[in-house]
Amino acid sequence: MNKKIAVFPGSFDPFTVGHQSLIERGLKIFDEIVVAIGVNSEKKSFFDIETRKKWIDELFSEEPRVKADVFSSLTVDFCKKVGADFILRGLRTSADFEFERQIGQMNKNLYENIETVFLLTSTEYTYISSSIVREIIKYKADISKFVPEIIAKHIEELRISNQ
Ligand code: ADP
Numbered sequence: 001m002n003k004k005i006a007v008f009p010g011s012f013d014p015f016t017v018g019h020q021s022l023i024e025r026g027l028k029i030f031d032e033i034v035v036a037i038g039v040n041s042e043k044k045s046f047f048d049i050e051t052r053k054k055w056i057d058e059l060f061s062e063e064p065r066v067k068a069d070v071f072s073s074l075t076v077d078f079c080k081k082v083g084a085d086f087i088l089r090g091l092r093t094s095a096d097f098e099f100e101r102q103i104g105q106m107n108k109n110l111y112e113n114i115e116t117v118f119l120l121t122s123t124e125y126t127y128i129s130s131s132i133v134r135e136i137i138k139y140k141a142d143i144s145k146f147v148p149e150i151i152a153k154h155i156e157e158l159r160i161s162n163q
Contacts, residue, residue: 002085003031003032003083004029004030004085004086005030005031005032005033005034005082005083005084005085005086006026006029006030006033006084006086006087006088006117007034007036007075007078007079007084007086008022008023008026008033008034008035008036008087008088009036009038009071009075009078009089010037010038011037011038011040011043011045011130012035012037012052012056012130013045013046013052013130013134014046014052014055014130014133014134014147014151014155015035015055015056015059015130015147015148016125016128016129016133016146016147016148017125017128017145017147017148018090018121018122018125018126018128018129019035019090020059021122021125022088022090022119022121023035023060023066023088025119025122026088026117027065029117030065030086030088031065032065032066032067033065033066033067033088034066034067034068034069034082034084035060035066035067035068035069036068036070036075036078037052037053037056037068037069037070037071038071038072038075039070039071039072041072046134046137049070050070051154053069053070055150055151056068059148059150059151069082074110075107076107076110076111079111079114084114085113085115086116086117087104087107087114087115087117088116088117088119089104089117089118090119090120091118092126093126100116100118103116104116104118128146132146133146137155137159140159143155
């Protein structure tokens with residue numbers, strides 16, 4: 001049987017414990033998850049894209065079923081490239097749903113073979129978003145509860161070297 005491969009696309013700027021939880025749950029459904037970090041030419045990122053990838057690689061270095069990659073194409077074209085039939089996305093709120101519905105239906109239209117699988121976010125992580133984490137970093141407050149430990153360590157190191 002074909003391996004069930006899912007692409008988990010996003011900006012991951014930075015990667016949070018909410019993202020981590022979604023991947024861990026996704027691994028119960030899929031054989032392999034490719035964390036696909038999208039290049040957004042219209043938005044300036046907070047962390048450099050290669051740095052974001054490096055941190056995710058390090059976080060999952062003991063989990064061969066999770067890989068990270070950078071992409072700058074349509075998500076469905078990236079899915080074709082890596083042989084994924086599924087897109088994994090999280091739903092936090094009803095606003096997420098409306099946004100995701102449109103993208104999911106568009107992706108299906110662009111590539112008939114693709115199925116988007118939505119997981120409701122775990123209640124303890126629903127309030128966590130990369131944008132809120134970025135705000136906390138800007139005000140130099142503690143982010144250790146919101147991002148995986150090794151990523152918090154790297155962010156702290158960057159903060160010290162930029163001082
Ligand atoms: P995007 O800007 O494309 O939404 P993000 O990096 O913010 O990219 O999110 C990537 C994916 O992770 C999305 O499907 C989003 O719903 C999911 N996600 C974001 N925050 C959480 C969270 N706290 N818990 C679970 N999933 C989350």
